Amino acid sequence: MRKPCCDKEGTNKGAWSKQEDQKLIDYIRIHGEGCWRSLPKAAGLDRCGKSCRLRWINYLRPDIKRGNFGQDEEDLIIKLHALLGNRWSLIAGRLPGRTDNEVKNYWNSHIRRKLISMGIDPNNHRLNQIPPIAFSQPN
DNA sequence: AAGGCTGTCAACCGCACGTCT
DNA sequence: AAGACGTGCGGTTGACAGCCT
Numbered sequence: 001m002r003k004p005c006c007d008k009e010g011t012n013k014g015a016w017s018k019q020e021d022q023k024l025i026d027y028i029r030i031h032g033e034g035c036w037r038s039l040p041k042a043a044g045l046d047r048c049g050k051s052c053r054l055r056w057i058n059y060l061r062p063d064i065k066r067g068n069f070g071q072d073e074e075d076l077i078i079k080l081h082a083l084l085g086n087r088w089s090l091i092a093g094r095l096p097g098r099t100d101n102e103v104k105n106y107w108n109s110h111i112r113r114k115l116i117s118m119g120i121d122p123n124n125h126r127l128n129q130i131p132p133i134a135f136s137q138p139n
Numbered sequence: 140a141a142g143g144c145t146g147t148c149a150a151c152c153g154c155a156c157g158t159c160t
Numbered sequence: 161a162a163g164a165c166g167t168g169c170g171g172t173t174g175a176c177a178g179c180c181t
Contacts, residue, residue, distance in 0.1 A: 015149075015175085037166060053167080054150065089169060100169075101149075109147055 012046045016055055020045055024052055025060055058101045065097025069106055077103060078111060082125040 012020070027043035033056070036049035045052060058064075069077070073095055080091045088100035088107075095103065107122075115122040 013151075035166080048151095050152090050167080051150075057168095058149075086170065104170075105148055113146095 011040075011048050011051075013051075016059075020047070021055070021060060024056060028056060028060075054101075058099045063097055064099065069098075069110075073098070074106075074111060077107060078115075078125075081107065081111075081122075 023043050023045055027039065031042070036053045039045075039049055039052050040047045043052070047055075076095065077091060080094055084090050086104075088104045092098050092100040092103045112122045115125075119128050120126065121128055
């Protein structure tokens with residue numbers, strides 16, 4: 001039986017406060033990214049290491065490009081998804097300043113919907129042969 | 140104006156994988 | 161070789177804002 005990654009008792013959960021963000025930024029600025037497990041204690045944060053890592057990678061890193069995806073980025077995501085599937089970290093690696101979480105969210109909320117409305121199966125990127133109406137016909 | 144619905148996004152959870160002992 | 165440990169990844173959830181009726 002594997003131990004949990006962190007002590008569930010006594011660690012904060014949910015949205016990060018400005019103070020917590022600042023502590024994490026300050027710590028990483030001085031010591032760099034390193035051992036996530038020991039980082040929270042060293043930085044004075046009541047969070048688990050995973051939570052710190054996620055917060056840093058997805059939100060606090062200075063090279064993150066925030067805001068809407070451009071048409072070129074969207075096209076690239078679609079192409080890469082067709083090639084790689086749900087390998088979000090690989091896809092994000094090809095998009096400078098974008099994170100896997102951001103790409104995954106954008107795919108699920110925008111692109112997937114768009115492809116479905118165009119009659120394209122977002123899983124295999126092929127045109128659906130059977131019109132959706134056929135599924136609602138009993139027998 | 141208010142209550143319900145829907146979409147978006149930050150964050151958590153559990154598993155997989157690589158490394159170390 | 162095998163188990164323990166730390167980290168990374170993908171799926172999923174929950175909060176919240178904006179839209180609709």
